[in-house]
Amino acid sequence: MPIRQLDIQGVRNLAPLDITPSPLVNFIYGDNGSGKTSVLEAIHLLAAGKSFRSTQVRQVLSHERDRCEIRLRFQRDDETPERELYHLRLKNGDHLFRLDESLLSAQSQVAALLPVQVIEPNTFRLLSGTPEDRRQFLDWGVFHVEPAFIEEWRMFRQTLKQRNSALKQDQGDWLDVWNSGFIESAARIDQFRKAYLTLLVAEFRKTLASLDDSLDVNLNYYPGWDRESDLASVLERQKDRDIQLGFTQSGPHRAELRITVNRVPAAEVLSRGQQKTVVSALKLAQGIVFKQQTGTAPIYLVDDLASELDARHRLALCQVLEDLKCQVFITSIEKNQLMDGWAPADFKVFHVEHGQLQEETLA
Ligand SMILES: Nc1ncnc2c1ncn2[C@@H]1O[C@H](COP(=O)(O)OP(=O)(O)OP(=O)(O)O)[C@@H](O)[C@H]1O
Known part of the structure; x- marks a missing residue:
């Protein structure tokens, strides 16, 4: 179910961005407050119609803008054509969801098209x-x-x-x-x-x-x-x-x-770390069952991978994600916290600094 192209405008501190993510693993790293979580939040806002960290969606919109727009092209699998999902949200609360040229009447229609799991x-x-x-x-x-x-x-x-x-x-x-x-x-x-x-x-x-x-x-x-x-x-x-x-x-x-x-x-x-492990196992199991039943995996948004997890548990979690062959967006403060001990088969690295996201070319 990969996102092939992602275009975000007007979300928190993020400068307008337009990226072509890897269909598998996407590492996003940067300092505190740089905007890493905001990238995940934008995907979640489109896919689930809400933020995973603010109860008020209004907070997700950039202070400087009266609207946010999130547009992405996704593909269910290699056999199906790419489709475009678009979400517009205004500060006054008005919003719309569109699939290609058609307006969608319910957010659940987007959720069915673009299942996401957040850790x-x-x-x-x-x-x-x-x-x-x-x-x-x-x-x-x-x-x-x-x-x-x-x-x-x-x-x-x-x-x-x-x-x-x-x-x-x-x-x-x-x-x-x-x-x-x-x-x-x-x-x-x-x-x-x-x-x-x-x-x-x-x-x-x-x-x-x-x-x-x-x-x-x-x-x-x-x-x-x-x-x-x-x-x-x-x-x-x-x-x-x-x-x-x-x-x-x-x-x-x-x-x-x-x-x-x-x-x-x-x-x-x-303990907190054990709780995170259990909840991660629950969310990963949901993705595995989803793939067994539908033939395709959900997209995983893993924010601050290192929080509460030691290197062994991080590595084990990443390995399950890799085995699931799903698209993943993972954030971390340190690049090596992400890549230590784990080199997935197909990945891209993005660095975020003061809201500017840049893809890094891999040697
Ligand atoms: N509505 C908004 N408009 C503009 N900027 C905002 C808005 N809400 C939050 N910010 C700023 O945008 C940034 C959001 O950062 P975000 O939480 O995405 O960072 P992060 O890289 O995930 O940080 P951390 O590593 O600390 O979790 C912060 O610097 C915050 O002060």
Whole structure:
């Protein structure tokens, strides 16, 4: 799924840039504050519709400009023609996404075309963050390998909204109207998630072992309701409390991926570096499953590779990325932190200084 050409304008401190990345590994190095992360952030803004470090997209736009523009040409595989994705975002919040000459109505259309995975210094928050963070992680995988999932999820969200609205208006008698659709949709979402998890868990185990074979981490799926009961009985049992609270306490919107070590949440027992290793293994496993199911790998954005990882773990992570034969953009402060002990088969090096990005010619 490589990006063949990348053109960024108006993002943070970056001077307008237009580069032809390697279809495999791209090293980006430079001093603190030079603009390395901003390059990754721009790709993420187009591919995922948001920044991975600011909750407010507005912050990504250069102080000096009223808009940012990101344009890239990508190719799904060698057999398919190149296509162009374009994203325009104005300071007032207006934005658009375009594929070749056609406007796209939903960002999810871009996400489906250009799947990206991010490994960055705050990546460990997947373990310490909210159940919703882990649910979103799980659903990224389901969305990308099961085309029917997004529509099912949209329908479920709609039914949930209507059910919650009935609860808020204390219309308990109406709940049965929504319950059957809610339960059917919940069952389908649960099936999609479980099928995906079977694939993910197997790859996660192998990947974690190749990054660090001393870690023994378990993934447990909680569907969003008491596993011992069926959802219909749970809803019936919780009806009065749901009315009191004004929302539905159980269902696939409450699903979670529990990540534990000896039954204790991994975030409570693992060191920062170990947490980063586990989350990296999860994200790499998602890429491996994605490639198995679709024939092509996602693009990896690895920001500040060295943060929290020693040389051995860095090298192991890079090796998994190389084996996956995916396109990678990796940043680091020191060039040798990137290239020490690892010389991928095909790579380009870019240096960033005060927002200016230059490709280095390799001897
Ligand atoms: N909206 C903005 N407009 C212009 N400049 C900005 C804006 N937001 C941040 N900056 C500046 O742009 C630079 C962004 O740097 P970035 O985070 O990409 O650097 P980096 O090379 O990844 O640094 P580090 O190694 O410290 O993580 C910083 O110097 C920051 O002060």
